[in-house]
Amino acid sequence: xxxxxxxxxxxxxxxxxxxxxxxxxxxxxxxxxxxxxxxxxxxxxxxxxxxxxxxxxxxxxxxxxxxxxxxxxxxxxxxxxxxxxxxxxxxxxxxxxxxxxxxxxxxxxxxxxxxxxxxxxxxxxxxxxxxxxxxxxxxxxxxxxxxxxxxxxxxxxxxxxxxxxxxxxxxxxxxxxxxxxxxxxxxxxxxxxxxxxxxxxxxxxxxxxxxxxxxxxxxxxxxxxxxxxxxxxxxxxxxxxxxxxxxxxxxxxxxxxxxxxxxxxxxxxxxxxxxxxxxxxxxxxxxxxxxxxxxxxxxxxxxxxxxxxxxxxxxxxxxxxxxxxxxxxxxxxxxxxxxxxxxxxxxxxxxxxxxxxxxxxxxxxxxxxxxxxxxxxxxxxxxxxxxxxxxxxxxxxxxxxxxxxxxxxxxxxxxxxxxxxxxxxxxxxxxxxxxxxxxxxxxxxxxxxxxxxxxxxxx
Ligand code: UD1
Numbered sequence: 019x020x021x022x023x024x025x026x027x028x029x030x031x032x033x034x035x036x037x038x039x040x041x042x043x044x045x046x047x048x049x050x051x052x053x054x055x056x057x058x059x060x061x062x063x064x065x066x067x068x069x070x071x072x073x074x075x076x077x078x079x080x081x082x083x084x085x086x087x088x089x090x091x092x093x094x095x096x097x098x099x100x101x102x103x104x105x106x107x108x109x110x111x112x113x114x115x116x117x118x119x120x121x122x123x124x125x126x127x128x129x130x131x132x133x134x135x136x137x138x139x140x141x142x143x144x145x146x147x148x149x150x151x152x153x154x155x156x157x158x159x160x161x162x163x164x165x166x167x168x169x170x171x172x173x174x175x176x177x178x179x180x181x182x183x184x185x186x187x188x189x190x191x192x193x194x195x196x197x198x199x200x201x202x203x204x205x206x207x208x209x210x211x212x213x214x215x216x217x218x219x220x221x222x223x224x225x226x227x228x229x230x231x232x233x234x235x236x237x238x239x240x241x242x243x244x245x246x247x248x249x250x251x252x253x254x255x256x257x258x259x260x261x262x263x264x265x266x267x268x269x270x271x272x273x274x275x276x277x278x279x280x281x282x283x284x285x286x287x288x289x290x291x292x293x294x295x296x297x298x299x300x301x302x303x304x305x306x307x308x309x310x311x312x313x314x315x316x317x318x319x320x321x322x323x324x325x326x327x328x329x330x331x332x333x334x335x336x337x338x339x340x341x342x343x344x345x346x347x348x349x350x351x352x353x354x355x356x357x358x359x360x361x362x363x364x365x366x367x368x369x370x371x372x373x374x375x376x377x378x379x380x381x382x383x384x385x386x387x388x389x390x391x392x393x394x395x396x397x398x399x400x401x402x403x404x405x406x407x408x409x410x411x412x413x414x415x416x417x418x419x420x421x422x423x424x425x426x427x428x429x430x431x432x433x434x435x436x437x438x439x440x441x442x443x444x445x446x447x448x449x450x451x452x453x454x455x456x457x458x459x460x461x462x463x464x465x466x467x468x469x470x471x472x473x474x475x476x477x
Contacts, residue, residue: 022112023058027120039074046260047284053123096214122246142234143224147189149238157187171218393420
């Protein structure tokens with residue numbers, strides 16, 4: 019069976035009070051609608067069509083490019099009208115059409131698989147998703163016959179007082195026979211009360227044509243799956259549920275999370291076993307963390323790769339990499355392109371940007387290392403600064419050879435090279451290269467003597 023998916027995203031989203039289209043608001047690390055399209059991919063969608071409005075076409079297509087097809091619903095004439103806009107993209111091309119809502123990101127993959135299975139085994143024209151809502155206000159009510167078969171979906175504004183008391187409601191997601199859907203949509207008439215073309219009218223059209231059995235249904239056991247986003251309060255609710263699901267999956271997979279109420283992990287983050295997340299940990303984007311790490315408390319890590327046995331406390335790590343056994347904090351900041359190799363220690367109030375610190379290098383206190391390559395087992399004394407940004411407005415590099423000892427408060431004015439095993443005295447201002455083994459002091463520092471490097475010193 020080939021599956022086409024229509025994602026309804028033409029709503030105005032006015033209650034978000036935002037210049038960003040509702041479906042692009044990020045939640046758990048992804049735009050709202052991407053949770054939905056991932057679900058479509060997960061159940062085998064061959065083609066995904068986003069129905070957007072004139073206003074949202076440009077930002078939405080800019081966000082996703084050629085990954086999806088886009089069709090514009092020029093007037094908001096109801097869900098039936100919205101789905102009909104995808105006709106040219108899907109008619110005759112797929113066996114089934116699944117309709118999803120672009121701002122409802124919580125449906126589980128398992129529920130969609132159940133929906134697909136129910137329609138396929140019953141050969142129904144349509145399969146709908148229902149749930150028990152308390153109160154059912156605002157939803158289409160599910161009317162069933164005495165045998166329990168779905169007879170109609172009655173929208174609230176069209177419902178009788180008795181029908182309004184029904185608590186089983188239409189969630190909105192539905193699956194249709196692809197050969198039947200488009201002609202059936204042609205038969206939908208505008209609703210007498212508001213002129214909208216209701217997608218839900220397909221239920222009665224199916225029953226009229228095929229009799230009982232035309233409409234299959236599944237009922238969600240977890241009503242959270244039906245939650246959608248109309249305002250920022252619901253955005254936060256949905257975010258909390260996605261986060262709770264992610265944390266649960268991580269804990270079941272061997273990650274300890276001391277306080278799930280203060281820990282936030284985006285959907286695509288991966289974490290190895292026996293890693294512990296302490297309170298106040300926020301892991302974002304495409305971050306990966308190896309096994310046996312301790313992260314937190316109060317740390318933010320974004321789009322970074324952290325190896326095994328690393329420790330990060332009270333720190334911010336962005337687009338950076340830490341290898342086996344490296345540790346930072348408290349109060350460290352790794353910025354874009356920072357790369358701490360094995361067993362690097364970066365202590366209080368350090369900042370590293372676009373720089374590699376070789377294995378075993380130590381940088382205990384108050385230093386800034388930017389645009390630098392630092393060898394192994396270097397000691398970077400407290401308060402060392404790479405002065406990478408010069409008066410010509412350019413960034414320059416600093417190189418420090420293995421086993422060098424940079425005295426406290428050294429200023430390394432880039433471009434500059436400090437040789438292997440070299441030493442700078444406390445407070446040196448280094449403006450010229452220091453050869454291997456050079457010992458430099460003063461302001462600006464000059465080489466005062468050479469020391470003989472002994473093998474044993476470096477071991
Ligand atoms: C619809 C269902 C209702 C169900 C409810 C669940 C119909 C007629 N009614 O209600 O049975 O209980 O969803 O939330 O289908 N949209 C468009 N273009 C339109 C209209 C809507 O793209 O012209 C999109 C919206 O952006 C949203 C989705 O369709 O993603 C649902 O629209 P909404 O107005 O929330 O639902 P209702 O039509 O009130």
